[in-house]
Structures are given as C-alpha cells and as structure tokens.
Amino acid sequence: MRSLLRLLLLLAICLPLGGCTKKVDPLTAAQHFFEQIAAGRAEDAYHSAAFGFQAQRSAVVFATAAKDMGLTDYVGGEWGKPEREGNTVTIRVKLQTKSGKPIPLIVTLVRQAGEWRVFSLRSPPDKDTGISENRFSLVGKTPSFVDAVTKPMPPENEVRQLVRENLLRFNEAIESKSFDAFYEAVSVHWQDQLTKGQLQRAFQPFIDQKISLAGIANATPVFDEPSAVNSDGLLTVTGHYDTQPYRVQFAMKFFYELPAWKLFGLDVNLVK
Structure with missing residues (x-):
C-alpha cells in the first residue's frame, strides 16, 4: 500500500511537468522547430536552434529568410527516418505548405546541453553537381558566363x-x-x-x-x-x-x- 501511494505521488508530480525524465527525440524537435515558425514564433524557433545556427545569422535575418522560403506556410511534411551518427542526426523531409508547394530539405540536428537542436537546413544534392546548399548561406548565383x-x-x-x-x-x-x-x-x-x-x-x-x-x-x-x-x-x-x-x-x-x-x-x- 505504501509503495502504491509513493507511485501515485510520483505520478502526480511528474505529469504536470510533462514527464520527469522524458527527452524530446530529434524528429519531434525538428517538427516543433517548423511548427513554431508556422505559428508566427520564428524568433522562438531561432533561439531553440544550435549555437552554430544562431552564430551565422540574427533572429531578424532568420525570420525574413524563413518567410521568403515559405516556411511560415508549413502545415506538415513527409518525414524520413532519422539517420544518427554520434551526436548528429540527419533527417530528409518534404515540407508541405498551404499553397501546396513542397519544400524538400535535409535537416541536421546536433545534441547540445542534452537537447536536440536544429543545426542546418540544406537543400537535397543538386542532380548535376551533387552539391547540397545551406538554404541560409550567403552564396552567389551562377555568373551569366562560364x-x-x-x-x-x-x-x-x-x-x-x-x-x-x-x-x-x-x-x-x-x-x-x-x-x-x-x-x-x-x-x-x-x-x-x-x-x-x-x-x-x-x-x-x-x-x-x-x-x-x-x-x-x-x-x-x-x-x-x-x-x-x-x-x-x-x-x-x-x-x-x-x-x-x-x-x-x-x-x-x-x-x-x-x-x-x-x-x-x-x-x-x-x-x-
């Protein structure tokens, strides 16, 4: 009886807190990142990202780029199986938007301070060059002559x-x-x-x-x-x-x- 009471007490404490030891997996963390942007909380998504992601751009620049990419219209996606290597996880996804236009991305997350955080958003490798571009990087457009x-x-x-x-x-x-x-x-x-x-x-x-x-x-x-x-x-x-x-x-x-x-x-x- 005493053990049962102790168990019920632990449940009463843990449930309001969303679980005492439950950790968010990489897929859930990635999905939440885009859900925040779609909900008009791009700054929250930015601050939840990895140090390396934030170091490259300000919250304002990120919010503007996310809107230009159409991420504010995110309504779901076709998520692939997370591929883990050490403290890094890569997930391929085809984001679905309100307009119906898909946005294919390769989402990379890293583990920092015990949490999975978005590290980079890249486009799938180009069919001709094999190069995968960081969607937020500063790269010039191909010159008009070669x-x-x-x-x-x-x-x-x-x-x-x-x-x-x-x-x-x-x-x-x-x-x-x-x-x-x-x-x-x-x-x-x-x-x-x-x-x-x-x-x-x-x-x-x-x-x-x-x-x-x-x-x-x-x-x-x-x-x-x-x-x-x-x-x-x-x-x-x-x-x-x-x-x-x-x-x-x-x-x-x-x-x-x-x-x-x-x-x-x-x-x-x-x-x-």
Missing part, C-alpha cells in the same frame, strides 16, 4: 591555401567589426549580386558573439569531399577544422578571375 569552366582544377595545396587565406580574412573582418575590406577581396561577380551592407548584416552575429577563428591559422583543413570545378566553372570546397573551442565547418565557392581564384560564396558553421 569562362572559368576551362580553368583546370588547382592542386590541393593551393586549395588549402585559398581556404586558409579567406577564412583568416573573414576572421579579420569579425575582429575589426567591418566587412568592407573582406568585400573588396571577393569575386567581382559576387559583388555584382551583393552590397557591403548585405554582407555586413549577414555576418553581424559573428561580431555580436565575439567569434574568433584565429585557431585555424596553425591548423590543417580536412576536406569532407573531393574539391572540384563544376560545370558552371565554380571551384567548390567543403570541409572543417578540428579547432577549439568549436569545430569550424565551411563550404566555399570560388570563381576564377585573372589572375586568381576569388571567393564567390561562403557558408560557415560552428560546432561546440
């Missing part, structure tokens, strides 16, 4: 140098709190699509959170897949640096403008 398609793939040591130089230049912009000099060093074709103000606003969260990538100066980048020059003449590079206090993941695109490859797109993720 002179660079005849430019041969640079050697790996040159690619490593390109990555290092551009990320260190990116870090200098964060430290100086100005992306003006960084803007002047990128591809002219990217400048045609992007203003200094847009670049500054896109990466302002890195400045606000006092992010430092200085650790990459003495580290070697690890390429997650072979770098290649695609049919549009863009050199695509993806990889990471195993640095502290966070791992730096990057995706870059370069366009060849005599006499060198110039940055044409940048996506940086930070994982604690």
Whole structure:
C-alpha cells in the first residue's frame, strides 16, 4: 500500500511537468522547430536552434529568410527516418505548405546541453553537381558566363591555401567589426549580386558573439569531399577544422578571375 501511494505521488508530480525524465527525440524537435515558425514564433524557433545556427545569422535575418522560403506556410511534411551518427542526426523531409508547394530539405540536428537542436537546413544534392546548399548561406548565383569552366582544377595545396587565406580574412573582418575590406577581396561577380551592407548584416552575429577563428591559422583543413570545378566553372570546397573551442565547418565557392581564384560564396558553421 505504501509503495502504491509513493507511485501515485510520483505520478502526480511528474505529469504536470510533462514527464520527469522524458527527452524530446530529434524528429519531434525538428517538427516543433517548423511548427513554431508556422505559428508566427520564428524568433522562438531561432533561439531553440544550435549555437552554430544562431552564430551565422540574427533572429531578424532568420525570420525574413524563413518567410521568403515559405516556411511560415508549413502545415506538415513527409518525414524520413532519422539517420544518427554520434551526436548528429540527419533527417530528409518534404515540407508541405498551404499553397501546396513542397519544400524538400535535409535537416541536421546536433545534441547540445542534452537537447536536440536544429543545426542546418540544406537543400537535397543538386542532380548535376551533387552539391547540397545551406538554404541560409550567403552564396552567389551562377555568373551569366562560364569562362572559368576551362580553368583546370588547382592542386590541393593551393586549395588549402585559398581556404586558409579567406577564412583568416573573414576572421579579420569579425575582429575589426567591418566587412568592407573582406568585400573588396571577393569575386567581382559576387559583388555584382551583393552590397557591403548585405554582407555586413549577414555576418553581424559573428561580431555580436565575439567569434574568433584565429585557431585555424596553425591548423590543417580536412576536406569532407573531393574539391572540384563544376560545370558552371565554380571551384567548390567543403570541409572543417578540428579547432577549439568549436569545430569550424565551411563550404566555399570560388570563381576564377585573372589572375586568381576569388571567393564567390561562403557558408560557415560552428560546432561546440
């Protein structure tokens, strides 16, 4: 009788709290993320995301991009089976919207502070290039001409140098709190699509959170897949640096403008 009373007391305490030890699984966390956006609570969705997700964009930029993508019209989705690797889970989904237009995405979540949090939203790999784009990254649109398609793939040591130089230049912009000099060093074709103000606003969260990538100066980048020059003449590079206090993941695109490859797109993720 005493054991039964103790059990009933525990239930009385746990039920109002939604369960004493119940943890939200990755699929539920991902679905809740989009439900918040659809309910007009994009800022709540933003603050529930992973550190690396928030570090790339402000809440205002996120809310605007989410609306432009049609995520505010989310009504459900065809969710695939979560694929887990360590503290990372990937889920493919075809989001359904009020207009009936599907939005295919690859949602990646990471485990932080004991909770599953959205880390990135990517498009499925392109059928021609095999590249999966971060839907919130700052990447230029393909130039109208493709002179660079005849430019041969640079050697790996040159690619490593390109990555290092551009990320260190990116870090200098964060430290100086100005992306003006960084803007002047990128591809002219990217400048045609992007203003200094847009670049500054896109990466302002890195400045606000006092992010430092200085650790990459003495580290070697690890390429997650072979770098290649695609049919549009863009050199695509993806990889990471195993640095502290966070791992730096990057995706870059370069366009060849005599006499060198110039940055044409940048996506940086930070994982604690």
